[in-house]
Amino acid sequence: MAQEYDLVVLGGGTGGYVAAIRASKLGLKTAIVEKRELGGTCLHRGCIPSKALLRSAEVFRQTKEADRFGVTTEAPTLNFAKVQERKQSVVDTLHKGVQGLMKKGKIDVYEGFGRILGPSIFSPTAGTISVEMNNGEENEMLIPKNVLVATGSSPKSLPGLEIDGEYVMTSDEALFMDELPESIVIVGGGVIGIEWASMLADFGVKVTVLEYLPHILPTEDQDISREMMKQMKSKGVEVVTNAKVLPDSLEKNNGISIKAEVEGETVSYQASRMLVSVGRSANVTNIGLENTDIQVENGFIQTNKFYQTKESHIYAIGDVIGGMQLAHVASHEGIIAVEHMADGSPHPMDPEQVPTCIYSNPEVASLGLTESAAKEKGFDIKVGKFPFKAIGKALVYGETEGFVKIIADKKTDDLLGVHMVGPHVTDMISEAGLAKVLDATPWEIAESIHPHPTLAEAIGEAAMAVDGNQIHG
Numbered sequence: 409m410a411q412e413y414d415l416v417v418l419g420g421g422t423g424g425y426v427a428a429i430r431a432s433k434l435g436l437k438t439a440i441v442e443k444r445e446l447g448g449t450c451l452h453r454g455c456i457p458s459k460a461l462l463r464s465a466e467v468f469r470q471t472k473e474a475d476r477f478g479v480t481t482e483a484p485t486l487n488f489a490k491v492q493e494r495k496q497s498v499v500d501t502l503h504k505g506v507q508g509l510m511k512k513g514k515i516d517v518y519e520g521f522g523r524i525l526g527p528s529i530f531s532p533t534a535g536t537i538s539v540e541m542n543n544g545e546e547n548e549m550l551i552p553k554n555v556l557v558a559t560g561s562s563p564k565s566l567p568g569l570e571i572d573g574e575y576v577m578t579s580d581e582a583l584f585m586d587e588l589p590e591s592i593v594i595v596g597g598g599v600i601g602i603e604w605a606s607m608l609a610d611f612g613v614k615v616t617v618l619e620y621l622p623h624i625l626p627t628e629d630q631d632i633s634r635e636m637m638k639q640m641k642s643k644g645v646e647v648v649t650n651a652k653v654l655p656d657s658l659e660k661n662n663g664i665s666i667k668a669e670v671e672g673e674t675v676s677y678q679a680s681r682m683l684v685s686v687g688r689s690a691n692v693t694n695i696g697l698e699n700t701d702i703q704v705e706n707g708f709i710q711t712n713k714f715y716q717t718k719e720s721h722i723y724a725i726g727d728v729i730g731g732m733q734l735a736h737v738a739s740h741e742g743i744i745a746v747e748h749m750a751d752g753s754p755h756p757m758d759p760e761q762v763p764t765c766i767y768s769n770p771e772v773a774s775l776g777l778t779e780s781a782a783k784e785k786g787f788d789i790k791v792g793k794f795p796f797k798a799i800g801k802a803l804v805y806g807e808t809e810g811f812v813k814i815i816a817d818k819k820t821d822d823l824l825g826v827h828m829v830g831p832h833v834t835d836m837i838s839e840a841g842l843a844k845v846l847d848a849t850p851w852e853i854a855e856s857i858h859p860h861p862t863l864a865e866a867i868g869e870a871a872m873a874v875d876g877n878q879i880h881g
């Protein structure tokens with residue numbers, strides 16, 4: 409018999425399960441359909457497992473460097489099986505947590521593949537959802553008043569670079585490697601490529617990054633991508649920019665060999681493995697969009713600012729709508745969508761208030777406009793930049809690379825962008841996020857007292873530097 413719901417969420421990733429919890433708190437009778445595991449990409453194949461591996465790489469690197477802190481150890485060795493075990497236990501703990509939250513919120517979870525069928529009598533615009541159950545039982549039919557499509561995304565490859573899971577991997581396969589390769593070619597120097605380059609180099613793998621564009625991390629402020637280029641090179645990572653990979657040249661023979669056109673020359677690269685990190689495509693296939701008026705452009709579902717599709721009772725959020733493909737964006741969008749369908753009046757999300765983080769060593773975190781984007785938009789800008797090497801806590805930590813850069817509007821003093829590279833900046837960017845939401849000027853950021861000694865003093869100094877008033881530089 410068909411079950412009726414106020415909301416059925418298609419996909420139990422970060423966006424979907426957070427939206428379901430908010431819906432249940434708002435009193436909506438809610439169900440989630442999930443074909444794999446609750447928690448989705450972020451928990452099982454993204455944010456959490458990659459950060460657990462990065463943490464092991466950090467401990468390994470720091471142990472090797474212990475001598476400079478006066479701690480003498482034997483040369484550390486790596487037990488990669490144990491690294492993987494620890495990663496999996498972090499994931500499993502959080503997975504249980506999400507399952508518990510579903511029970512607590514009285515959210516029904518259907519384990520299977522969901523598809524939107526035609527309109528139902530109960531809700532002509534939302535449509536019935538059929539669930540092909542993983543356990544082989546008869547399809548479940550769900551009749552919702554609202555649907556939230558949160559089916560996420562999957563890794564892309566380049567035509568010719570077929571993923572075999574052994575020699576040629578995406579991050580999905582790389583996360584489950586049994587042992588570390590001796591060397592690796594990473595195709596794509598974006599966020600995922602650089603996190604992996606940093607992690608594998610810290611584990612002692614010989615890494616080559618091939619990036620098509622003139623800069624790695626091309627969406628970051630140019631000062632940041634230049635600094636990261638320098639930092640990756642100092643780790644021993646070979647970074648080749650302006651490199652057009654020639655997929656047809658791929659050869660596999662106890663390792664891989666691939667050619668790339670680099671500044672007019674064809675160069676050959678050899679390694680034990682290849683990681684392809686060239687972006688992610690939305691999961692829109694086979695979910696019944698053809699039974700609706702939902703529009704898909706460039707592969708992504710189109711919505712308005714409250715995440716309604718062309719069918720007003722079908723909303724879509726997260727990676728499946730493109731934009732900033734980040735877990736905290738997916739969950740924030742999910743909350744806005746659910747509040748909107750429950751007749752609340754949520755604030756639309758402002759992309760310039762969204763922090764983005766890269767968990768490499770050193771870390772990168774940013775928010776708002778880059779210097780070049782601010783200039784392109786016609787702002788007359790002033791810039792304050794302050795290096796970590798002048799911050800006491802950075803010296804105490806022994807991590808002095810990087811800086812904080814703040815961009816403001818000369819005319820109004822409005823904060824336009826904050827960009828950081830250095831130790832623990834992913835934990836520090838939230839100060840900039842709050843400042844942006846509260847419309848704080850750099851002067852107000854500097855007025856808020858930064859305790860000493862902390863790394864966050866670099867934010868206060870950079871804010872003062874916007875008007876040339878920094879103290880320690």
Ligand SMILES: Cc1cc2nc3c(=O)[nH]c(=O)nc-3n(C[C@H](O)[C@H](O)[C@H](O)COP(=O)(O)OP(=O)(O)OC[C@H]3O[C@@H](n4cnc5c(N)ncnc54)[C@H](O)[C@@H]3O)c2cc1C
Nearest residue numbers: 419421423443448449450454455522560726727733734735
């Ligand atoms: C290696 C890597 C590292 C990352 N690191 C970070 C990070 O540090 N910070 C960050 O913010 N973001 C990070 N991301 C991005 C982040 O994982 C995504 O932005 C986030 O998971 C998007 O959430 P979502 O809910 O839209 O989709 P997903 O998390 O992809 O969830 C979608 C869910 O829908 C399910 N599904 C799909 N189709 C159906 C169907 N028809 N029926 C039932 N279920 C279905 C899928 O099985 C999946 O569980 C990373 C991504 C990767 C790949």
